[in-house]
Amino acid sequence: MTKGSMPAPSIAAWQEYLNKLNPNVIKLGLERAQLAAARLGVDKVSDDVRVVTVAGTNGKGSCAAMLAAILENAGYRTGLYTSPHIRSFNERIVYGGVMASDDDLIEAFEAVYEVLDEECPLTFFEFTTLAALYIFKNHLCNVLVLEVGLGGRLDAVNILDADIALIPSIGLDHCQILGSTLKEIAIEKAGIIKDRTVTVVTGELPEVCRNEIGAIAARHQAALHVVGRNLKIRVSDDTHFDMRAPIEILNLEVPSLPLINAPLSVTAALLLRLVFKFDISDGAIRAGLMNAHLPGRLERISRDPDVLLDVAHNPPAAHYLAERLNLNPRPRNAVIGMLKDKDIRSTLKEFTDLDLFEHYFVCSLPGERGAESVVIEETLLALGIPRYRIESFDTAAQAYRAALSELPVDSELVVAGSFVTAEEVLKSIDDGQTWQAAEQ
Structure with missing residues (x-):
């Protein structure tokens, strides 16, 4: 250039x-x-x-x-x-x-x-x-x-x-x-x-x-x-x-x-x-x-509803997140979007092995590197998650909005899988497409 x-x-x-x-x-x-x-x-x-x-x-x-x-x-x-x-x-x-x-x-x-x-x-x-x-x-x-x-x-x-x-x-x-x-x-x-x-x-x-x-x-x-x-x-x-x-x-x-x-x-x-x-x-x-604070690292962006944001995008990061979540068992759903050049199967396996999430709201991510939601859905199915526990969306904002609307009382929503997923979700919050994030 x-x-x-x-x-x-x-x-x-x-x-x-x-x-x-x-x-x-x-x-x-x-x-x-x-x-x-x-x-x-x-x-x-x-x-x-x-x-x-x-x-x-x-x-x-x-x-x-x-x-x-x-x-x-x-x-x-x-x-x-x-x-x-x-x-x-x-x-x-x-x-x-x-x-x-x-x-x-x-x-x-x-x-x-x-x-x-x-x-x-x-x-x-x-x-x-x-x-x-x-x-x-x-x-x-x-x-x-x-x-x-x-x-x-x-x-x-x-x-x-x-x-x-x-x-x-x-x-x-x-x-x-x-x-x-x-x-x-x-x-x-x-x-x-x-x-x-x-x-x-x-x-x-x-x-x-x-x-x-x-x-x-x-x-x-x-x-x-x-x-x-x-x-x-x-x-x-x-x-x-x-x-x-x-x-x-x-x-x-x-x-x-x-x-x-x-x-x-x-x-x-x-x-x-x-x-x-x-x-x-x-x-x-x-x-x-x-x-110390860093956006997107075990970041609780809201208390009501209860939403945790983590950019875990590869197996070691997902393993750490899974272990932390498993210390406090509770009903949880997840919004997940990933990049296609990441090890999607091994990353998701860290969550499915512990059966951490009752429902997965999976999404496509934009750009050449963004994985389609169908890839994440098929991977979860291959890992043993039943189809009725998975919903697919074209964007992270859509997945997030749907996840919030279906979040049971006293449940936690976890957003994970990529910096891009976090960015797209926070952008939708800042643009007023969903509820505003709580004060930090």
């Missing part, structure tokens, strides 16, 4: 421009982003700025959000970059605990646009990553918490070297791009470990992944902390847990974001305290865990 003329100074014009870059087009490689970053002056951070990079299959956004909340509560101006967004692009770029304003975005987009030429075309994600780094630099952030978009080694976020690398999980996803084995995918994720990296923190990973990441960390002389090994927690009940190592902090409240990722965020904060002398108190850690 040629550079063309600069869009008008409005968010709508820039959204149109960025959509023409096509968010679904993925071109891995750092050369384009590095060249543009150097021209923009964001290819390096100053000596007093720390960088935490988060890669993995699931849990990246939750890890990043909890760590950023801890840092903000400790008084550090933090740049948080996550993707994708659900309601608005502004969700991707947060500094000082507040989403970037439209004016911030327009200024950043114009700055990135100015450094482009025919030898430096950028994908949607590369363009938006550079815009985030520009905003963080302008607002003098002390620490950057950056979520990798895809993979790690060749992702645009990796133009900045990480001081601390977090890898919460590794599973078989995006296999057509990252490799068909866990070993291959682990190598790609571990590409965020560089010579500058002091410490690597991982979740409980398959042995082959743990071995590869351990070897790469050792090669770069980075310390390794692994959940269940030298990073230990104890869950005392549904509401509290203890950090046992590397430093003992007792009676932490379970956050609203997935608990499975909290130990990595807490450990990263402790390492910033120990290695980089950040003034992060235990109180800031407690407050950060409680304040």
